[in-house]
Amino acid sequence: MVATFEPKKDYKVVGTRPIRHDGYDKVTGKAIYGADIKLPGLIWGSVARSPHAHAKIISIDTTEAKKMDGVLAVITHEDMPKAENKMVDLGEGSVNFKWASEKLMANNKVIYKGQPVAAIAAIDRHVAEEAARKIFVEYEVLDSVTNVVDAMKENAPIILEDLIGDDLGEKIHNTNMSEHIRHDFGDVEKSMEDSDHIFEGEFNMEMVHQGYIEPHNATAAWNEDDQIKIWTSTQGAFPARTQIAGILQVNVSQVKVTPLEIGGGFGGKIPVYFEPIAAILSKKSGRPVKMVMERTAIFETTGPTPGGKIKIKLGVNNDMKINSAISEIWFEAGANPGGMIGPAAMCIYAPYNIPNMRIDAWDILVNKPKIAAYRAPGSPQVAFAMESLVDELCQELSWDSLEFRIKNASKSGTRRGDGVRFSKIGLEEVLSAAKASDHWNSPLGTPSPGIKRGRGIASGYWFNIGLKSAANLAVNSDGSVILTEGSTDIGGSRASMAMHVAEVLGIDAHDVKPNIVDTDSIGFTDVTGGSRTTYATGYACWEAANNLVIELKKRVSILWDVTPEEISFIDGVFSYNNEEKIISFKDLSSKLGDLGGPATSTGSVDLSSAGDGFGMHIVDLDIDVETGKTDVVRYTAIQDVGTAIHPSYVEGQLQGGAVQGIGWALNEEYYMLDNGSMANSSFLDYRMPTSLDLPKIDTILVEVPNPLHPYGVRGVGEVPICPPIPAIANAIKNAIGVRLYDTPMNAGRIIKNISIK
Amino acid sequence: MAIVFVPYALRKYCEDKNIVEISGKTLGELIDNLESRYPGTKAHLLEEGSLKPGVAAVVNHTTTRKGLLEKIDDDSEIHFINAVSGGSV
Incomplete structure (x- = not known):
């Protein structure tokens, strides 16, 4: 039996804003961050990486590297413990340690650009990096695929020959599709046919990265008694320990992970990258080994969030109710299976009470880095599609889009896309707060000549884990x-x-x-x-x-x-x-x-569960119709946060999520070349918003206490990245009369669509 | 009896039904009874005596943290969905 709690209001500490202890x-x-670690006898590690996105490894020659003065150890896949090719339950997720190991050190073939093929430990960083350049690898370059459409073509190059795909329960071979799932209930076809109006849309999104400032790092000391000490920047020392032990094929009790301060993660610092490699280099050299990743490698080889394609079809009736919904989601998994189609399916219809629905979702391998979690993984993508189409149908039918959302809002007992009923949720309270907000009730104002101004709104959902x-x-x-x-x-x-x-x-x-x-x-x-x-x-x-x-x-x-x-x-x-x-x-x-x-x-x-969370964002933006430049001029994030323990940090979560979503909407993308390389793997070319780009993000905390927590806490950190992309798309449509179906909605895309119009 | 929402991939074993009523005091017992009535289902849900990696069971509103030991009531609603959590690599 799950314990439940009655909400309280007379807190002495909860709801105050003390200065943070750190x-x-x-x-x-x-x-102390990971790169600050110093240990007696510390040496540096570096990796040699594949220049190809997809290639067979014919040979690896480490002779020249090993000859260099100051080089203390060189490893390749031959030094990686051999893990079984099966899914293993970690208790908090599942992993195939063979694939996890080969992701960190290629065996036989490389499946994404930048994949490590060898690693070196040396007396200092410069020697280690120089030695990495003296690793000579002979490749047979293969065709690569970098998007879901190409990866699903009949003659597409197969990325993992040993992959057995699961197509609605049927095993399939020789495929890039790792999984196809379906959720449905009600009579979808008939209800769609019976609907007064039907709207359809197809949306395409590019892969994006979390963009945390602090690089990945790891320091490892493999002691003589086979106890392994790891110092790292991680979102979870214990899940890191589980992964490290699994890849190294040792007991978890042999590994001690010390988590250092973290300079951002957003989901991207759950997987391990350097930790097992540093440990093996340490074992081989007999010295503690430190590794710090370069920004290019962070973009090219650590887990971003998937791009892909989403199709939605909505049937609505003249009473402003959604009667039927059908969607298809294709998400990139990266070069190993395990994408974000499950949460995407959970989230896609969450803000709406829809009696008949179906969702098909496909997890598809591409020659890109294996994706990782990024703040509500899978939800911002489907929110972009769903919330854009809702806005479109409201405009076509001259319905107030906020009233439409209120009329169709999910309540306690409503089923989300995978059929599970919501318990106590606060979406209606959020929508009411939005309707009463100063932002919603303020006129748009008059922009400067040559500038078009628009307003957009969108909802977002995340289920929050326990x-x-x-x-x-x-x-x-x-x-x-x-x-x-x-x-x-x-x-x-x-x-x-x-x-x-x-x-x-x-x-x-x-x-x-x-x-x-x-x-x-x-x-x-x-x-x-x-x-x-x-x-x-x-x-x-x-x-x-x-x-x-x-x-x-x-x-x-x-x-x-x-x-x-x-x-x-x-x-x-x-x-x-x-x-x-x-x-x-x-x-x-x-x-x-x-x-x-x-x-x-x-x-x-x-x-x-940490209680289902809902939010709504309102954005006003200006578009220069000559250059296509977009400026966000006003932004309000409204969210049910349960009980805000420390309101400043809750507000910070809402603001941070909104800013990341704005960057995703307007600028960010993995710009891929035909050979599978990312063309913009630096912060100069991968354009993330700075404080100079944005106004202050206003927040409205709606507190509907979560009965599953003694103080009513509800998860808050992920919901706020879900509404920004569709809110901005809807505002762009409102400003210039053009709807964009692809991200990023950058200046070039805006100008192109204005000229088409 | 508890209501089980049959995952799409398992419906071919369940006479194409999307909902079935199954008894069981625990989730493990319920899955055994599901297998008795609809042979072939258990292999899709369990592996080595536990829920398969990647499969999560939702009892009423919440994902179970007790696995096959989770208590089931007569009015419980059970879903089997993709497991989603923080440790996947």
Whole structure:
């Protein structure tokens, strides 16, 4: 039975905005990131990478590299442990370790440009990089495919010869299609036929990258006792440990992962890249090995989010209700299976109550890097298609698009695309907040001559995961509390974890000292991702704090010679018999030495969901009709956030998601050449928005408490990247009268479509 | 009896039905009973005694974290969907 909680309003700590515990170290440059690591005897690793997107490896000659002064180890696929070719359940996802290993070090053939073919450890970075250039590989270059249409053609080059595809349960061979799934309910065909109006659209999107600033890095020390120490920038030390152990074919207890500060991840720092290679180089050289990735390699070889094609057909009736929906989704998986079609299917219709629906989705291999999670993986793409088509039909039928969304809004009990019913959700509250917002009720204003201004809106959804987290507490004699946990702090989670504890203990958030520790020092904790950290690790902190209160009541019972059950604890004060006796948490902490010694507690959870999240964004933008340049001039993000533990960090999540979505909408893309190379693999050419490009992103936090969390927390970090792309597409249509069906909606595409019109 | 939404890939084993009613006190028992009534289904859901990698079971609103030990009520609604979570590489 899942525990449920009644919402509260009289919090003392929850809902306040304390300064983050790691703030001083980060703004003064003292925080330790992966590239800062220094160890005695440390040497550097580098990799030799394939210049081809698809090629057979005929031979690898490492002779010249090995001869170089300062080179201490050289490895190829021959040095990688051989893993079984089968899917293995990790408990928090699944992995094929053979493919995972070959992704990091090619065996027999390369399947994406930049794939490592050899690695070197040397006395310094320069020698390692020079030695990498002296690895000589003979290739037989093969045709490559870089989009889903080409990959599905009859004579397309096959990327993985040992892939067995799953086509609605049927096994297929000699294919680039790893999976085809279908969800349906109701009478889709008849309901479509019976609809008063039918609208269809086809949408195409290019692959994009998360664009985190900090590069991937790893330092490894393989000790003589076969204990392997890893220091890295990761979104999840434990999932990293699982992957490293699986690829190295050792027990998880042999691997200790120490997570360092992280300079952004957004899902892209869940997979490991350098960690196993650095470990093998360390074993071979007998020295700790450090590796830091270059930006070009980050773009070319680490997991972006898929591009692809989405077709949608909607049947609507004259009562403004959606009657039927059919969609087809083709997503790039990269060069290994395992894309984002599952979540895309869950999300595509989520904001709408549709009685008849069908979704087909295909996961398709292409000669590009294996995709990874990126903030609500799969959802922004399908939101672009669905929300654009909704806007189009509303314009065609002269319906108010916000009223249409309100009329069709999902509620508790509505089924999403995969048939699962929503529990308590706050979409209607979000839409009401949007309708009442200053932005929605403000006139567009008059742009300068030569400029067209438009407004667009769009909804977005993400389901938010729960999973495993653990937390430990220990009381100091000065009344402070040491909090130990395993969730990488990306968006201020140290503060929100401390606030969970402080609220229970009735103390200040700064009297809780959060520490993020290695995998030998805390219970299994899943990734900082899936919008789960504040929900699940926060829940574990809350549980640990409540367990600490139980423990401390035992200590007070010794002090007062009463039973623990006779003691109350309210707002940080223990009391007995209507306050005949009282003692504060702080005063008690100084007496613990005589009351049984150190007081500690633990909390651990394994949760199913962080509560479904919905948002709506409103954007005003200007388009220069001569150049096609788009300027976002006003932007408001509205979202049901459950309960905002630390509102500043919740607002930050909404703003960050919106900005990434705006970049995705307007500029970002993997610009691929015919030979499978990415032409824009630098931040100069891969255009991401900066603060100079954007206005302040306004936020409206709608708080519909999640009954599955003690304080009502709902996952918030992913929903805000879902609405921006369609909101901008809808605003462009509103501004210039042209609808764009492809991303990025950059100046060139806008100018081209204006001229066609 | 619990209501099971039959994944599309399994409907060929279930007389093309998209919903079937199956009894079972736990998810494991329910899948055994599903197999008894519709042979061929279990192999698509289980591997080595557990839910297959990549398969998630949703009981009512929430994805189960107890696997085959998840308790099932007579009015439960069960879905088998693609597993989605944070650790996939």
